[in-house]
Every structure is written in structure tokens, then in C-alpha cells.
Amino acid sequence: MSDTLITLTTDFGTKSPYVAAMKGVILSTNPAVRLLDLSHEIPPQDIRHAAFFLAAALPHFPAETLHVIVVDPGVGTERAILYVEWDTQRLLAPDNGCWTLLAQDAVRKVIRLTNPAYWRHVVSRTFHGRDVFAPAAGNLSLGLDPGELGPIIANWEQLHIPGVEIRLEEVHGEVVFVDDFGNLITNIPPGVAGTIVIGDMAISQRVSAYGEAPPGTLVTLTSSFETLEIAEVQGNAARRLGAAVGTPVVLRGAAS
Amino acid sequence: MSDTLITLTTDFGTKSPYVAAMKGVILSTNPAVRLLDLSHEIPPQDIRHAAFFLAAALPHFPAETLHVIVVDPGVGTERAILYVEWDTQRLLAPDNGCWTLLAQDAVRKVIRLTNPAYWRHVVSRTFHGRDVFAPAAGNLSLGLDPGELGPIIANWEQLHIPGVEIRLEEVHGEVVFVDDFGNLITNIPPGVAGTIVIGDMAISQRVSAYGEAPPGTLVTLTSSFETLEIAEVQGNAARRLGAAVGTPVVLRGAAS
């Protein structure tokens, strides 16, 4: 177990020394771990972005992977830090809902970290990533019984994601994620035909793949998140449409 | 072979979960691989940028390295995905020319991926990085015979890079790459003396190293790409000159 794969997902950026300090602490606890960056570009303190990111990425990892997630607007307050056994994998994450878009029926155990024996000797109030998450991860990779970290708990913060609203021949949803290409991922199911209205733009061209329409065309398609996506071919739909997370999106049925 | 070094070069950015999902799929196929990020900041769908990047970086890698390259405006269309044996190394790349600035006389074998037995069970039309490239890479790292992936092919897309034009005592070229410092890499051979004209600016100070002129000076020198480079000492020549890939550059000989 000593060469455990530990992934890191943070909103720290890499201009700052925070990620590097975390890596140093983990490696000082267990020099044999294999560290893997998932992202340090989660938008600052954006729990919802982190939740979509994790739900799309973590299910692909092999059993026993330990994911360390630090997107934590509540650092230093009474919010808990959690150890989670999810499916065959393990997570360390703040208790702010950022990991709860992962299928909750696969949660096998949740522990609240309360035992400072596995933290750094002095714990700052601003940098739990270095002082709590990193040494806990290092110790877990050495085979520490998770029960040593603290008590099992039965309740934790859940992230509430807006659902779609179905009206007469219309589905009202919104943009729930914007990727680095400016593609707009919505919460609208992908299987329904119709015209998408976003802002004052109506988009009726449905494609299977970006390359099916000429550059610059606004299209809809099924995203790799398995929901309806709005894209500009070889362009940036978010910029073109002035859209962001939360922008309303309406699907008008073929009859309307 | 199971701890194969697999490098990743994409235009995905890391705010999105796409790179993380690819890493998960590769590691789920073969948990022993060693993953190495080359870049996820290739400008979106910029095949030419990717081609310069790869030509400058890949020749330095050791034998047997497997490079996974996903800069792919044609995802989901009929463009092929290629397995390439280049010199002593191996590549997986879309067939859009992005890898063809690597010396083509060192190409030993090119295979078109057609066998879905080595892809994910459901292949999305928007995310071949996760669904085709990643499982193919994982399987190759486990020792899969590349011949299982598909048939050997003899023709593939080639990237055409503008050449320089030589006129009376002038060489007409252009900017072919802009690095993160704003240095302008041209396609003009480095060995010729003269004055460089770019926009309405004439630059005659030739140096061997940036530090030979005071901060803020516009200079020319031999780039690490072995062509003529235009730089602002401790500054950003691209911003200062309003230059980008494709900006014309003229070298006027000593006599003019």
C-alpha cells in the first residue's frame, strides 16, 4: 500500500506555493506515494464547480485511489474535514458538499477527522491543506486504520443542484458547467428534440459531434456529462452568448 | 513494460475534468503506468501550435515513451486516430497533422485505430480522449500488439508550414510560434546578418543571449528552435509589437 496513488484537486493555482507545500508534506510522511495532479485551477472557492469536476472524473479511477480535495471557503472554521469511502475509492474533502455529486448510494463510510495525532504539530487556521489533509493522506497511504482519524458520522453537507422544470412543451433548465473551451453544459436531458433558447438566441441545429457543422456555428449536442450541451464549433459559446453557470436555458418542443 | 511512461499533451485546460477523466481511464486499464503531463495549455484546437510544441519537445524523450496527444477539432467526425512508431518512441494522435513536424523520415509505422475492442464500451462523440485514446494507451502499456488496434496505413494528414521567400537582399518569413514569455519564434534561418522589420519596427540589435542588452531592448537572437527569434529583454515582444503567429517578418541584408 505504500506506493498508493494520491490525486490532488484544489483551487490553489500554482503561482502560489500552497500545492507544492502539500506535496512536500505528503512525501515527507510517505516518500513512496505516487502523486497525480487532477486540477489546481478549480475557480476559487467554487464548490459547485468542484462538485461537477469530481463527479465527471473520479468514477474513472481504479480501486484504492486516494483523492485529496481542497476547495474550502470555510477553512479554519468549524466545518468538518471528512474521510470518505466511496465505492472502491477513498477521499479526503472538506464537509461543504463538494464531493456529493458522486453517487451517494456508493458511500460506504464517512469519518470526521478529529484526531490531531495525524496532523502537523502546529495547525494554521488558513492552510488545512498542508496541515491536516496532507499528513492525513500520507498516513493513510502508509496503511493507517481510518478509524484512527475520528468517529464515523451519518450526516454531512449535501450540495443542492437546481433541477429542470417541465412546463407546457417546454423544459426550463440552466447552464451548470462551463468547460475550458467555453462549451455550456446544461442540466437538460439530452434525449428530447426541440429548439434551445438561451438569452435572445434560438439554436435549432442538433449535431452528434462538433465537426458536423462549420466553424462558428452554434449547435447543441449530447455532452460527455450525458446532458444537453451548447457549443460554438471551433469557438467559445460562453463568450459568444455571454453565458455562465446559472444562465437560464429553455428547450422548446417540436410542436411549439 | 507495465510501468511504461505515458505523456499527455492536450488543449483541454485543467479547469475542466477532461484530463482527470483520461488519467483515471488510463490508470484503471493499467495502474502501474507512470503518467507525465507535458501540457494541457495548447491553445484550443490549435493544430499548428501543437505541432511546434511536439517537434520541440518529443525528440528529447527516451525510447519506448508513449505520447498521447489530444488536440482535435475534428473529434467525432471521420478523421482517424493514429498509432505512430516514430524513431524509438510511440504516439497516439488524431490524424490532423499535429504530429507531422516531427522528422518524417523517422516514421516507422502508422496504424489507424479501428478495433473497438480496445475502446470504452460506449464511445461518446465529443470525448475520444477518454473513450478511445486513454484505453488504447493503457492497453499498449500492458504490452498489446499494436497490430491489434487496426490496419497499417500509408497516408496521413501533413501539416503545411509556410516557408520563407527569398527576394533581392530580403528574406520574407513570419512568426511561427509565440512562447509564454512573448518571444516571437520566426521561420527565418538564424545565420544571416541584417535588420529585422516587423510591423513598422526595425530591429538591428543582434545578441547571443537575452542578458546581453538592457531590459526593454528589442533584440534578435538564435532561438532554441534554431531559427531567428525576436525578443524584448525581460519584457514581452508579442505584446509590445502586437505580433502573433502569422505576423510577417522581413530580414533586410546588410547591403540594403
Place this chain on the structure above:
Amino acid sequence: MSDTLITLTTDFGTKSPYVAAMKGVILSTNPAVRLLDLSHEIPPQDIRHAAFFLAAALPHFPAETLHVIVVDPGVGTERAILYVEWDTQRLLAPDNGCWTLLAQDAVRKVIRLTNPAYWRHVVSRTFHGRDVFAPAAGNLSLGLDPGELGPIIANWEQLHIPGVEIRLEEVHGEVVFVDDFGNLITNIPPGVAGTIVIGDMAISQRVSAYGEAPPGTLVTLTSSFETLEIAEVQGNAARRLGAAVGTPVVLRGAAS
């Protein structure tokens, strides 16, 4: 020693192929090394930023780690390249002071790299990262006696960081580091009570953790650098206050 941990800290960004080329050269010298990115987003040629970064990160790493640092405005000039034994760790860094905020009483040996036998055969004047640092790192990881790299030296560049000035019931300091969240790290000791004045703003709310005040509040607290920090809760103090490295900060005592 062959699976040595080698970390990389540069100002190269990853849009350019420079970091990838360095990784290739290191791995071609020793395919067994474990490479770890610390940052490639050090602001271009910002020695002071690099120095704070390294002082905050490197002390956390385990013994025998080899850190390769390329933030090097003087590349190609006569500035030296150094091999440093610091505490139980090792560094390769340009001789421009970028590593000298690490406790200098833990410096055990400094060598100037003068022996081209351990460089690439052709050394460019613009890319010592690839041509000198990378092969030297690879060779050290293979067990090369550092004495082979060049002579021991007794003097090297030191970075001079502004100190605070203590006047009548006031401490005059400045911003010394701005992190990715826009938090302002100052050089003022954290233990003194009082009001912080920056620009035309007076900040008197002192907290222990960001989460103790409502979003948008300007607060001061003890940074993870163990100095006084100015932050906007869930916001960006640098942007809000128009502050940057060097912005004056005054601490007014309780009596004033």
C-alpha cells in the same frame, strides 16, 4: 538513488514546449527518476516571487529531494548555475538569489557548475534549463559525485528583501507576496494588535480564519507564511485594493 525525486519550478508556463523538453532530457539521462511539478507559473523572471515560493515550499520536502529551479533572467550571460546542498536536500538554481530566502545557516555546500562534460553537447544561449540544468539533474540522480560538476564556492548572490521600519506607534512594511486568491502577504510580524492602513483603506477587523467574517469583508490574519496577511473573505483583496508586491502597508498601534 536512481528513482530520485526531482521537482521542477520554472517561469516557463506550459503553453511553450520548454518544460516538456526539460522533462525529456532528464528522463533520457535517467529513465527511473520520479518527476514532480511544483510550479511553472512563477511570474516571468520574477526572482523575488520565486524566492518566496521556494522558502514556503521546499522545507516541507523529504531528504535527498533534488529541486531544479529555472527562473533566470540572466540566461546565457556570465551568471553562474549553482548546485546547493541545503539542509538534507539538494538544489540546482541560477545564481541570482532566487533560492536565498531558504535559511542560509542550513547551506552545507555550494558548487558552481563549470564542467561541460555533464551538459548537452551543444549548449544554447537561451535555454540552459534543457541544456545544463536537466542533464546535470539527471546525472546527479544517477549518483554522480557533485564535485564533478565544478568547484566549491563561498560567495553567491543574496536576495535583499525590504525589512519593516518601526516608527512611533507605527510599523511600516509592504506587501511581499500575492497569492492566487489575491491575498496580500506582508512583511509585518503577525503578533501586534492595531489597524492596518493600505492605500486609503483602514482595516481593523482581525480574524483567525477567513470564515469568521462575512463574504466581502476586508480582514487581517496570520498568514501561513507566519506574517500579517490582508484578505477579502471569499474575494480578491489585491484586486479590491489595487495592491501588488511593494504596496506600502502601515500598522497603527492601538494607542494611535
